[in-house]
Amino acid sequence: MSHPESLKKLQQTLESFLERAVGQKEQRLSVLEDINRLDNIARNELGDTTGEAVGEWFARHNQQLEQGDLRPGDIDRIGRILHEIKDGFNRNAGSPEGRKIASEIDRWEEAAQRSRRSVTLKRGPESKKPEDDSISLFGKTLARASGLFLEMSAGRKHLLSVLGESLKSAEIQKNREALLLSAFIIYYLKSGGYKVEPYVKRLREAERLQKEASSYA
Amino acid sequence: MLKPAEKAYFQALAALKDKDYETAAEQFEKAAPFFEQNEEFGILRKTTRLLVAVTEELRKLEKEESLNIEESFSHG
Numbered sequence: 001m002s003h004p005e006s007l008k009k010l011q012q013t014l015e016s017f018l019e020r021a022v023g024q025k026e027q028r029l030s031v032l033e034d035i036n037r038l039d040n041i042a043r044n045e046l047g048d049t050t051g052e053a054v055g056e057w058f059a060r061h062n063q064q065l066e067q068g069d070l071r072p073g074d075i076d077r078i079g080r081i082l083h084e085i086k087d088g089f090n091r092n093a094g095s096p097e098g099r100k101i102a103s104e105i106d107r108w109e110e111a112a113q114r115s116r117r118s119v120t121l122k123r124g125p126e127s128k129k130p131e132d133d134s135i136s137l138f139g140k141t142l143a144r145a146s147g148l149f150l151e152m153s154a155g156r157k158h159l160l161s162v163l164g165e166s167l168k169s170a171e172i173q174k175n176r177e178a179l180l181l182s183a184f185i186i187y188y189l190k191s192g193g194y195k196v197e198p199y200v201k202r203l204r205e206a207e208r209l210q211k212e213a214s215s216y217a
Numbered sequence: 218m219l220k221p222a223e224k225a226y227f228q229a230l231a232a233l234k235d236k237d238y239e240t241a242a243e244q245f246e247k248a249a250p251f252f253e254q255n256e257e258f259g260i261l262r263k264t265t266r267l268l269v270a271v272t273e274e275l276r277k278l279e280k281e282e283s284l285n286i287e288e289s290f291s292h293g
Contacts, residue, residue, distance in 0.1 A: 004278050007271050014268040015236075021261060022233050029230055036227040039219045077219060084218055154222060154251035 031070060034061055035077055042081045042088075051097040054085060058104050062111075072144065072177065073151065075112050079173045082108060113174050145181040152181075159185060163199060170206035179206055222251035226258065233265065242269045 001009070022029065034057075041053045070078070086105045089098035152165045163185045169178035182203050190196045219227070229244035245262040252258040 004275065007275050007278070011268065011271045011275060014264055014271065015238075018233055018238075018261070018264055018268065019236075021264075022230070025230075029234055032227045033231055035219070036224065036231070039224060042218050077223070081218055150254060155220070 031074055035074060035081070038078060038081050042085050044088075050085070051089075051095075051101050054101050055104070058108070062108070072175070073147070076169060076173050076175060079109060079112055083172060141177065141180065145177045145184070148175075148177050148181055159189065160194075163189070167199065167202045167206060171202070171209060174210050176210065179203070179210060182206070220251070222248045226252055229261075229265075233261070238265055238268050238272070241265050 038054075038057055041050055041057060044050055082105045086102050089095075089102050148166070148169075149162065152169075153159075153162045156162050156165075163182060166178045166182045166185065169175045170182055182199070186196050186199050186203060189199075225244045225247035229241045229248060232238070232241035232244060242262075242265045245258075245265055248258070249262060253262075
């Protein structure tokens with residue numbers, strides 16, 4: 001086989017591999033495309049039509065949350081973007097369209113919290129599957145917290161800024177894994193001699209907010 | 218809003234879906250400092266980079282071949 005022929009063969013093999021890899025992730029890609037579209041809306045790349053665009057996005061994607069197509073990380077990302085869109089509308093308060101979208105965002109956030117709680121209940125002690133014992137459940141929680149840590153620590157230079165981000169997610173998104181991750185980081189820092197009192201206060205407040213949110217269930 | 222690296226990763230995957238491998242490779246590089254520990258990211262990034270390099274090499278070879286043909290014709 002000549003050099004160009006070998007290269008052509010390699011090109012086909014690589015293309016085929018990538019096509020299959022993408023094909024297997026079709027549903028996932030669709031979710032990521034939707035998140036990216038929402039992010040474009042938040043960046044106001046659509047100009048004055050932001051309200052309309054958010055309305056359309058909700059009309060198309062409210063089902064995703066109910067159908068359980070979203071991972072906890074996706075819910076966090078969407079929550080973060082929606083929060084910023086809502087802040088934008090609040091700054092320009094007064095328009096009926098803004099109020100409508102803000103209330104739609106509130107409803108989505110409530111649904112996201114319910115979705116988190118339903119995941120917890122599904123994996124609760126009433127399940128008789130052998131893999132759902134406490135060791136397995138803790139292992140899964142640890143793995144999710146570890147994934148969250150990798151995501152949050154990307155590009156950051158100090159553990160304290162990761163802790164800040166994690167606490168923010170625990171407070172705003174009511175993310176249970178973020179709460180556990182924050183507690184772990186605080187204990188780690190405390191054992192290293194850092195002053196952690198302000199972070200402990202924020203952790204307690206985040207815990208209180210999460211308990212309060214659960215009580216609405 | 219999404220972190221720039223997250224957005225770059227999403228755009229890389231969208232470009233892969235559209236078979237726009239050069240854009241995908243560019244976006245993977247932008248996302249790399251933040252996702253390089255992710256195994257799946259690493260595989261997709263390296264495969265795409267290799268594919269772009271192979272395609273570029275093939276393009277060069279085709280160009281050389283066409284130049285050789287032109288020279289053969291011009292020298293009879």
